[in-house]
Amino acid sequence: MQCPQCQTENPDGFRFCGNCGFNLADLAQQGPADGEGARTLFFGAMQAPDRAKLILIKGEGMDGVSYHLNATEHTAGRSDGEIRFPDDPLLSPRHACFYYDDQHNLVVRDDGSVNGVFVRIRDPVPLVAGSRFLVGEQLIEFQETTKDDQQPEADDQGTYFYGSPRRPGHFKLVQLLRGGDIGMIFRAPTDRVTLGREGNDINFPDDPFISGQHAMVNVAGDGYELNDMGSKNGTFVRLEEPFVLGHGDYVFLGQQLLRVEISA
Amino acid sequence: MISCPKCGKDNQDHYKFCLGCGAELSASGLSAPGPGAPAPAPQPIVPNVAVSPTPPAGTPAVGPDINSMAATAPPESSPSHQAPPPMGAPPGAPPPMAPPPMHAPPPMHGGPHAPPPMAPPPMSPPPMAPPPMEPPPMSPPSSPSMPAMDVAGSSGLCPNCGAQNPPNFAFCGNCGTRLTQRQESQAGPLPTAPQSQQTASYVARLSLIRPDGSEGGHHDVYEHDVVLGRGAGPMFDSDSYLSPQHCRMHFDGDMITIDDAGSLNGVFVRIVDDEPLGSGSIFRIGQELLRFDAIHEPELLEDGTEILGSPNPGYWGRLSLIVSRGIDGSAFPLMGDEMVLGRERGDILFSDDGYVSGMHAKISITDEGVYLTDLGSSNGTFICLDEARTVPFGTYVLMGQQLFRIDRP
Numbered sequence: 001m002q003c004p005q006c007q008t009e010n011p012d013g014f015r016f017c018g019n020c021g022f023n024l025a026d027l028a029q030q031g032p033a034d035g036e037g038a039r040t041l042f043f044g045a046m047q048a049p050d051r052a053k054l055i056l057i058k059g060e061g062m063d064g065v066s067y068h069l070n071a072t073e074h075t076a077g078r079s080d081g082e083i084r085f086p087d088d089p090l091l092s093p094r095h096a097c098f099y100y101d102d103q104h105n106l107v108v109r110d111d112g113s114v115n116g117v118f119v120r121i122r123d124p125v126p127l128v129a130g131s132r133f134l135v136g137e138q139l140i141e142f143q144e145t146t147k148d149d150q151q152p153e154a155d156d157q158g159t160y161f162y163g164s165p166r167r168p169g170h171f172k173l174v175q176l177l178r179g180g181d182i183g184m185i186f187r188a189p190t191d192r193v194t195l196g197r198e199g200n201d202i203n204f205p206d207d208p209f210i211s212g213q214h215a216m217v218n219v220a221g222d223g224y225e226l227n228d229m230g231s232k233n234g235t236f237v238r239l240e241e242p243f244v245l246g247h248g249d250y251v252f253l254g255q256q257l258l259r260v261e262i263s264a
Numbered sequence: 265m266i267s268c269p270k271c272g273k274d275n276q277d278h279y280k281f282c283l284g285c286g287a288e289l290s291a292s293g294l295s296a297p298g299p300g301a302p303a304p305a306p307q308p309i310v311p312n313v314a315v316s317p318t319p320p321a322g323t324p325a326v327g328p329d330i331n332s333m334a335a336t337a338p339p340e341s342s343p344s345h346q347a348p349p350p351m352g353a354p355p356g357a358p359p360p361m362a363p364p365p366m367h368a369p370p371p372m373h374g375g376p377h378a379p380p381p382m383a384p385p386p387m388s389p390p391p392m393a394p395p396p397m398e399p400p401p402m403s404p405p406s407s408p409s410m411p412a413m414d415v416a417g418s419s420g421l422c423p424n425c426g427a428q429n430p431p432n433f434a435f436c437g438n439c440g441t442r443l444t445q446r447q448e449s450q451a452g453p454l455p456t457a458p459q460s461q462q463t464a465s466y467v468a469r470l471s472l473i474r475p476d477g478s479e480g481g482h483h484d485v486y487e488h489d490v491v492l493g494r495g496a497g498p499m500f501d502s503d504s505y506l507s508p509q510h511c512r513m514h515f516d517g518d519m520i521t522i523d524d525a526g527s528l529n530g531v532f533v534r535i536v537d538d539e540p541l542g543s544g545s546i547f548r549i550g551q552e553l554l555r556f557d558a559i560h561e562p563e564l565l566e567d568g569t570e571i572l573g574s575p576n577p578g579y580w581g582r583l584s585l586i587v588s589r590g591i592d593g594s595a596f597p598l599m600g601d602e603m604v605l606g607r608e609r610g611d612i613l614f615s616d617d618g619y620v621s622g623m624h625a626k627i628s629i630t631d632e633g634v635y636l637t638d639l640g641s642s643n644g645t646f647i648c649l650d651e652a653r654t655v656p657f658g659t660y661v662l663m664g665q666q667l668f669r670i671d672r673p
Binding site: 078089090091092093114115116137138139154155157158159160161162163164165166167169172174175176177178179180181182183184185186187204206254 | 494504505506507508527528529551552553554559560561562563564565567568569570571572573574575576577579582584585586587588589591592593594595596597616617664665
């Protein structure tokens with residue numbers, strides 16, 4: 001359905017234009033079909049009405065459009081698929097896929113996107129080298145430091161590399177900037193590092209979306225884990241493999257935050 | 265951990281100098297100028313000066329001039345003296361990790377502790393506590409019976425470890441032992457000739473600055489073009505941070521041109537004015553090796569996607585601590601008009617580095633570019649040369665662990 005206001009093509013069933021918010025339901029009512037017409041256009045709905053849906057979160061907890069996931073697979077992206085956000089430059093043309101697996105679980109998969117798919121963590125999650133997560137607006141990459149502690153090696157002429165004194169560091173957290181540049185690298189002097197707006201090991205005082213005490217990375221057994229400290233907006237980890245979504249999960253695609261609703 | 269004998273601060277095993285007070289952390293103290301000798305706070309920039317000012321008695325000198333070669337001796341002379349040999353004890357007192365003897369004369373008392381004839385490869389852990397980081401000096405003497413100059417000649421056979429090297433190799437690929445005679449000893453006047461020789465004829469004198477700020481030995485240059493490096497003279501011979509061909513100098517009247525001769529660790533000169541920094545510029549303050557990188561505006565990828573990341577709150581650059589080849593430690597974003605580096609005050613602090621002054625240097629950005637400026641620090645700020653540079657006499661040069669000043673004849 002094309003929005004009469006901004007000409008954006010919206011998936012059928014949209015009550016509001018995903019681009020400009022124009023009330024498409026009113027438009028539909030004026031049309032030949034009745035107000036329910038939009039919904040019937042989802043063919044899958046006939047087999048499995050409302051199996052699951054994604055609710056687009058529009059700032060301050062307001063819900064926006066909802067996407068009914070009634071087919072088997074639903075692609076999301078900037079220009080491809082059923083769930084499209086043409087104005088979000090952080091989305092790849094084809095970004096992610098929501099599908100049902102053999103057990104009828106709703107699964108989200110990164111479809112080779114540049115920026116990845118992030119899911120809000122409910123419990124502590126393990127981190128490995130290269131893991132990325134979002135706290136507020138900050139994108140952080142976790143890195144191990146074990147390599148640093150290896151013995152120095154001479155080059156083929158027997159010369160050793162001169163480096164700065166090594167401070168103890170259990171791991172490193174790297175702030176990645178828009179565009180991919182590195183902002184800051186923080187070496188963890190102890191086995192746990194807290195992140196937030198103020199009073200933490202790493203503070204982002206200018207980030208309006210970060211909580212006072214937001215998240216913590218710590219050594220856990222032989223590995224490392226990421227914890228949310230009860231933040232308002234949550235801590236999101238980038239998916240490395242397909243992830244089974246549950247009711248109430250939050251998914252970040254580019255700038256789009258989606259809440260998962262699964263009917264019983 | 266090594267507790268500093270002077271101030272009590274715990275230092276990591278490989279440190280050569282206390283990060284708190286700058287005192288030398290020597291296992292035995294043998295190679296230190298003397299107990300408590302090092303001056304307290306402001307230390308010279310080169311905490312790692314390799315040349316031991318006090319040659320242990322009895323160090324056999326093969327060359328005429330080998331004051332500093334003694335630096336290779338102490339290690340073996342006192343291993344049992346004190347607990348685990350300080351890892352990064354000054355090169356004077358290294359764990360025998362990179363054992364190859366250079367051309368250094370074997371110290372008499374080196375025998376009992378000398379590494380086995382089959383020198384372990386550089387990577388193999390030293391018998392004692394392995395230094396996590398600071399490499400030992402090149403040349404713990406091997407066997408006393410090994411005449412220093414009895415080298416491979418053209419055969420390529422390493423006299424130290426027996427490895428076969430291609431005939432034209434200057435150093436053994438296995439253990440690092442010098443395979444060829446030092447050029448200086450074959451041609452031309454010895455650059456390291458003792459003072460008794462015609463002192464008038466040298467074109468420049470490189471005066472070593474010790475860790476305590478006093479002047480150490482010197483290295484006289486007799487030719488207008490020289491290449492300095494490990495093996496160029498006693499001042500440089502025991503410094504395993506020096507490449508064999510490290511620094512090229514050209515002397516022409518009052519003009520001195522310095523260039524990196526393809527070294528691993530670079531050639532640094534002390535800055536006197538605002539020093540322009542380009543992305544990738546490397547410099548040193550205290551013991552910190554830092555790299556400046558510019559931060560650019562994000563660009564869209566080919567398919568129109570922008571790379572996700574934290575919003576840039578105004579960073580225009582980043583300062584990264586280089587801890588190893590290709591590995592950065594901490595990195596500090598740069599924002600505002602200028603950022604001050606120091607030990608106590610400023611925007612980026614190295615509170616545990618006793619060689620960094622309270623306020624040491626600043627990095628500023630103007631319409632013209634980014635500049636590094638020393639703020640009157642005790643030990644100076646050193647820029648790594650990325651191209652040949654002409655400097656005046658009196659310039660301080662830092663390479664490997666050696667800090668020296670280029671003096672007029």
